[in-house]
Amino acid sequence: MPEYERHTYDVVVIGAGGSGLRAAIAAHEAGARTAVVCKSLLGKAHTVMAEGGIAAAMGNLWPDDNWKVHFRDTMRGGKLLNNWRMAELHAKEAPERVWELEQWGALFDRTKDGLISQRDFGGHRYARLAHVGDRTGLEMIRTLQQRTVQLGVDVYMECTVTDLMRDGDRIAGALGYWRESGRFVVFETPAVVLATGGIGKSWKVTSNSWEYTGDGHALALRAGATLLNMEFIQFHPTGMVWPPSVRGLLVTESVRGDGGVLRNSEGRRFMFDYIPEFFKAETADTEEEADRWYDDKKNNRRPPELLPRDEVARAINSEIKAGRGSPHGGVFLDIASRRSPEYIEKRLPSMYHQFMELAEVDITREPMEIGPTCHYVMGGVEVDPDSAASRVPGLYAAGEVAGGMHGANRLGGNSLSDLLVFGRRAGEHAAAYASEIGGGRPVVPDEDVTVGVRTALAPFDSGGAENPYRIQQELQDAMQDLVGIIRREQEMQLALKTIHDLQERSKALAVEGNRQYNPGWNLALDLRNMLLVAEAVALAAMERKESRGGHTRDDFPMTDYDFWGKRNVVIELAGGGAVHLRLQDLPEPPPELAALLEEPH
Amino acid sequence: MAYDLTLRIWRGDASGGGLVDYTVEAEDGEVVLDAVHHVQAQLAGDMAVRWNCKAGKCGSCSAEVNGRPRLMCLARLSTFSRGEPITITPLRTFPVIRDLVTDVSFNYRKAEMVPAFTPTAEQPTAPFRMAQVDVERSQEFRKCIECWLCQDTCHVIRDHDDNKEAFSGPRFFIRYAELDMHPNDALDRKKLVQEDRGLGLCNITKCCTEVCPEKIKITDNGIIPMKERVVDVKYDPVRLFRRRRGGDDV
Incomplete structure (x- = not known):
């Protein structure tokens, strides 16, 4: 076997976003x-x-806020499909x-x-997000x-696992x-986050x-770990639509x-027309009450524009489909008529800048045009809630790549806090695991390195003619059109077929x-991960025959509390690499936590 | 409206290279980075370029567009005259790796040299109490997205590799300023930044401020106040008096 660059560590963290860096800090501090x-x-x-910010019930503005309210909000926002223990720790x-x-x-x-x-x-429920402008x-x-x-801490930048x-x-x-350089590097480590x-x-x-090509999801699957809730994709209600x-x-x-506030082409604050039964008791039903809420949260209910993201995204989608959209196929998001220019520039400097620079729209003077955009995957690696350990010894996952925490829909602000809470936990537990192993360290098999290198280099001499950029674009089109906000059985079947075709064609990728x-x-290397994860999403989405959070079925529009409300869809790889799916019971919260979920506000 | 756009892109590596013309179909409302992506997808799949957010928030896609250091994701095609090619070259101050990608490790080395935030004895442990008005000056510098355009344009190092050793550059001068102005930081880094990090080499031509995509007033709010603070410390007669009596370790 050729000599490869090798490094030995106790813990290797893959990814340098919030959870990766927090995990690395924790592992380092644990020795x-x-x-x-x-x-x-x-x-x-x-x-x-x-x-926006980091959700944390510090109670700096609303002393009534505490972890129990935050827990309740998170679970209800996730349509009760969250792993309760993760939501509690978070x-x-x-x-x-x-x-x-x-x-x-x-x-x-x-x-x-101060x-x-x-x-x-x-x-x-309360103003809760620590922030720096936007x-x-x-x-x-x-x-x-x-x-x-x-x-x-050693950082290997621009290095792909x-x-x-x-x-x-x-x-x-x-x-x-x-x-x-394109040169390979082997990390010898008993623990990977x-x-x-x-x-x-x-x-x-x-x-x-x-970068968001599902690398961790795919690495986990291929290493024998399981994925949870992959059908739940968050479409953020407000993405730019133009240019x-x-x-x-x-x-x-x-x-x-x-x-x-959100308005349609008729100028109507349409979110009042889309308040679901589940949130009726805690949502304002008049503009007057909604507007009073910003200053008096005790005696007023939340504006419907601040319903969880899945509700708002579906409502916008419906307005556009009903022909009440904006000129470029979105709806209007208006803060100009509601807050002073000074306030907007102070609170939303980066939005002001972004619209000015990229769309020539002055958001202190005119409304923005916005529409739903794919933003976040609730699903991810199935982990133990306390340790972030997957089912594979030595493999941990934290942040967006981990599943369970956010259930069927993530609340805004809960991502940054998730990264910190579970990044730290993953780093600490990975370090503890590595230290327990002591001298009995596992050994990287030479033949697996050889196979890995050969696979990675295959596109250079595949003899094929497929363009990786084109395959990626076709995958994006298929997922957008067939496994988007609103889903149907036949369309997802078609998506699966497309994914399988693309997997076949990608054997002939040429670079x-x-x-x-x-x-x-x-x-070309990222595509392997994208296609595998897309397949997992399509399969899981076909399996869940109900609508809930970031999974809306046109053919099964109701939320089913009795069966699907108690089930997770689990994905794993069977022998030979086939994607296999099974149902698993959702852990039930202990009575004292379950009681919190029933509280009216 | 779609139209044909010619990009003149520098291609090559450390051993040399040159400008290559690519013509792609571009649309109104697109930015230079979109056009570069069209070239990648259609004509040159192996063309190296860094980018991430494509929204002016991460500072990855820095290059010199028609000779001017800027982010390609914020360079709208509509601001260039149609019919003329747009020339894109890598950042000149840093060694080329390949095509539009340069070796910016200089900046990461300078970052390692910054003594970290150190809380005061009065408030050693968060949560801290700090007034908005007191954190605002440092917050301006923390808007920095580390695109390295200020470093690229700075003439102290742009054509003077030999200055790099002793010069941290505008990005890091505002990092030192940020820490100096942090209401709960205890360390004094003024002597360090003046004598060891090269603040004294800056002769405030404000080129850095001009290219900053975050519109941070690097020179006026960061470098000049730091220079003044350094001078105050050096020549403050009260402190000199105290120091002579052995009362104050400046």
């Missing part, structure tokens, strides 16, 4: 030799695009994790009393990045390649970047949290040039 491996430069991960630990960022130098916006300010967001993700990643650098290596059933390491984010690049209209170049680009929920910084080749 593990730790490395972070990431596809982009440090500080560019998708977390940087998070805008609600309890989020405040500590936010203060930790402040301890490391983060500068959040302040209240009048505490961390908190803002309103959909589905949250660039909270940047603050978070920079703080974690600076902490990582300060601690001296293609396969996890196992010794028997246990994790033994990872195989990757440097994007800069997957922190690779999501899968949104498989949809055409998406807020996600090129075409920026279609899908995120428009933060803070616009609505800070007073913005030009050499291995040095070659995006065509890099994409």
